[in-house]
Amino acid sequence: MLKQTPLNARHREAHAKLVDFSGWEMPIHYGSQIEEHHVVRREAGMFDVSHMLPVDLKGEGARAFLRRLVANDVDKLQHTGRALYTCMLHEGGGVVDDLIVYFMTESWFRLVVNAGCVDKDLAWMEEQRRRYAPELEIKPRRDLAMIAVQGPKAAERLWQALPGSRSLTERMKPFYAVLVGEMFVARTGYTGEDGFEIMLPAKAAPFFWQALLEAGVKPCGLGARDTLRLEAGMNLYGQDMDEATTPLESGLAWTVDLTGERDFIGKDALLRLPRERQLVGLVLLDRGVLRAHQKVFTPAGEGEITSGSFSPTLDASIAFARVPVGVAVGDEVEVEIRDKRLRARVVKYPFVRNGKVLV
Amino acid sequence: MSIPADLKYTQSHEWVRLEADGTVSVGITHHAQELLGDMVFVENPTVGRRLAAGQECAVVESVKAASDVYAPVAGEVVAVNEAVESAPERINQDAYAAWMFRLRPDNAADLNGLMDAAGYQAQVESEAH
Incomplete structure (x- = not known):
């Protein structure tokens, strides 16, 4: 039995072609993958990415824990809402998963991980938490849905659908996030275009999807998302890197911070292994x-x-x-x-x- | 979309039309293009090549995947559709107009071994379950 996102009924109404994606029933396209691709490059499209999992890391010392857990240095995150793309490595330097880390407060960081890696990621993070920071809490947020609105007209159409978000996001730079009521609005994406990834309560997702639709945002499937990210030069976990490859041989050296004294899981292996x-x-x-x-x-x-x-x-x-x-x-x-x-x-x-x- | 009654069909989702000159045109069905999605590449056999029935002889690729096309009957390739090679999306637009290649069958009676529209319809329905 495939898992369904809160937007499943909307996809069916739109005659999406639904496929098994990491155990989730997801839209691959709504008619033409190529047209959906062009819509995102030229106007604005939206993707249901609710299969991805937001994970909240709560408690004092969250920063210190993340400095050990991931290969990029979260000390680069000094302003509220700032986001960082990074890999989480095992001791041998292989990639457990890639993720985005958002800094909200010193006792609240949000991580967003891949759908296909959820179980092993949570097990891995839990193991490290027990070892290094038992006082912290790791909270998977399956109560949230996630919608990516992407394209040169994404901002304009998001503000049309959600007028209250305009003042808070208008001057927000890429790789920042802000809370808009119950919504977590991040200026991030996986297409190489301007846009937002919005996490919101599952119950609100169908209404928000409808509002975006009425603002002229076209539903796009995961097929277009894949060609968009490939053109944009963005890695896909399980294809471009996995546990058998290091970030350094996967085009991700820019996400690894080897400077300074900071010790992170996998660092020794990265320094030792020939490239x-x-x-x-x-x-x-x-x-x-x-x-x-x-x-x-x-x-x-x-x-x-x-x-x-x-x-x-x-x-x-x-x-x-x-x-x-x-x-x-x-x-x-x-x-x-x-x-x-x-x-x-x-x-x-x-x-x-x-x-x-x-x- | 209804399955044209004047064509023959294979289990591997090719359609076959008997032309007035005794050759047959071959393409992939509407159902097949729907499964594959947006077409981006077509590779046809070379003219003059002799094919056995069921032999892999052409390839169609969508954004999503590559799929082999098989010779419906034994014969010699007498023409290929360059318009479809340069614009593979024609298969998505009208699969039954977008023929890929033409064969001169070794034995015209071999066409009788292919499915008619009702038979192909039944196959498509059984695959959906």
Whole structure:
């Protein structure tokens, strides 16, 4: 039996194609994935991401605990509402999950974790809590729904749907969050466009979804979310990194803070392990579609595609590939697709940001 | 969308139309394109290639996934639809107009072994349960 979000009935009314996504019945598209992709790049779309889990960390010393738990340094969070993208590692340096940490008060940080990792994340965090900070409380917030409103017109349409949010969010920069009544409104997302991720009580979610719909925000499925995040150069847990790979070989070195004396779980391993692989972007030069697990041949050795698809914005196929260090931007490599070798160019991602092609 | 009565169908979701010159046009069904979603790539067999019945001979890829297309009957490829190769979304727009390739069947009687519209309808319904 698949789990359903508070918006399931709305998706059915809209004739969404529903699929099993990490045990949740989620909309993959509402008709055309490519149209939904373009709506987010050009106007505003919304995604039901209620399968993701907000987890509140409560109590004195929450900051010190997080400085140990995650690879980025939460001391970068000094202003109320500030958010940080980071990975949570195990001792061997592999990635348990990637998450966003929001700083609200010294005794309240909110973490948002991936749906497919919820059970192991909670078990891992609980184990570390008992070991390092038994006085803290970890509260999973399954009582909350989560809606992402994304696109160049996201702000305008959010204010239309929720006029009271305007004064509080108008001057809010990316990677900040604010409480608007019962709603937790964050200027974050997974598309490379401006927009908000809004956490709100499950019961209120269908009404808020309807208000956004009336303000002209188009429902978009997780299919478009995947091509949007790929174009935006954003990693997907389980594909681009997992427990067998470190953030350093997954294009996530920028999320790891190795400076200073701070000790975090996995730090020793990251300092010790040789760095032999890197994540690069690929644009296919021949006709075809790059997909995860296709082999990549380079002068420096073999690699593998971790995420690949058709890019609606570029009208070409793009991918992330894990390849040996030594492969450089501008190199031409070969990708094996159904026994044929096709040519691809190595590029620096993101491929697209704020509607503009960058490669 | 109703399943055209004048076509033949395979279990692997190809449709087959017998043309006046004795060749057959092959495409994928409306139901198949609905399962796959937005089409972005079509690879056809080369003209002149000889195919056995049921042989993998073409590929359609949507944003979501790649899917093989099989020869409905044995024969030789006599034409491919370049318009569909350069605009795969034509399959989404009208699957039964967007033929992919044409075959000259080795044996015209082989078409009798394919499903009619009612048979294909029954298969689609049974797959839905």
